[in-house]
Amino acid sequence: xxxxxxxxxxxxxxxxxxxxxxxxxxxxxxxxxxxxxxxxxxxxxxxxxxxxxxxxxxxxxxxxxxxxxxxxxxxxxxxxxxxxxxxxxxxxxxxxxxxxxxxxxxxxxxxxxxx
Amino acid sequence: xxxxxxxxxxxxxxxxxxxxxxxxxxxxxxxxxxxxxxxxxxxxxxxxxxxxxxxxxxxxxxxxxxxxxxxxxxxxxxxxxxxxxxxxxxxxxxxxxxxxxxxxxxxxxxxx
Numbered sequence: 001x002x003x004x005x006x007x008x009x010x011x012x013x014x015x016x017x018x019x020x021x022x023x024x025x026x027x028x029x030x031x032x033x034x035x036x037x038x039x040x041x042x043x044x045x046x047x048x049x050x051x052x053x054x055x056x057x058x059x060x061x062x063x064x065x066x067x068x069x070x071x072x073x074x075x076x077x078x079x080x081x082x083x084x085x086x087x088x089x090x091x092x093x094x095x096x097x098x099x100x101x102x103x104x105x106x107x108x109x110x111x112x113x114x115x
Numbered sequence: 116x117x118x119x120x121x122x123x124x125x126x127x128x129x130x131x132x133x134x135x136x137x138x139x140x141x142x143x144x145x146x147x148x149x150x151x152x153x154x155x156x157x158x159x160x161x162x163x164x165x166x167x168x169x170x171x172x173x174x175x176x177x178x179x180x181x182x183x184x185x186x187x188x189x190x191x192x193x194x195x196x197x198x199x200x201x202x203x204x205x206x207x208x209x210x211x212x213x214x215x216x217x218x219x220x221x222x223x224x225x226x227x
Binding site for chain 1: 148150155156157158159160163173174205207214215216217218219220221
C-alpha cells in the first residue's frame, strides 16, 4: 500500500521569507501523480501544485515550486515570499496513474505566517 | 470553474440515526469520492464511484454506504450513526481524463 509522510506537523515563517514543507512517499508504481493541497481555516481545500512522476522537470506555480526527487521518493513544497494568505494546512497527496483511484494523503503541515 | 457543493456545512445527529450527506457537482465529472478528515490523521478515503450506480470501497468503508443514482450526485450514508463517526466529511470530483480532484466545502458532522 502507498503511504505519504509529512514529518512537520507545524511550521512557522516570517512574512516575505521562504519556507519548505517536506513530504516523502512510498510506492512500487512507476506511473503516479503527486499533489500539494492547501486548506485555509474553515475554507475549501484547493490544489496548489501537481507533479507527474514521468516529468523530470519540477512543477512551478508562481511563488510555489516543488523539489521532486523520484529516486528518493521525496516531494517538498517551497513557498517563496510568504504572504499572510498562505497560512493554512498543507497536505501532500499521491495517486497512481490511470483509472479513478482516490488520493492517499499525508497528515498535513500547519503553516503559520508571522507578520 | 468546477463547483462541488455539499448539502450541509454543519450537522448534529443522535447515535443510531440514519444520516445522509449529499454532494453535487456541475462539471459532468465521472469520478466522485468521499473522504473523512480527522485532526492528526489527514484525509482518508471512504468510498468512490467512477460511474452511475458503480462504487468502490476505499480505505475505511466500515459503517458507511454510498449511492450514485445520477452522475452529478453522490451520497454518503451512515446507516446507524455512532460517536466515532464524528468528523469532517469531504466530497471530491475528478474528470475521467484529468488528474486533479476538486473538493467541496465539507460537512462537519457531530454525532451525540
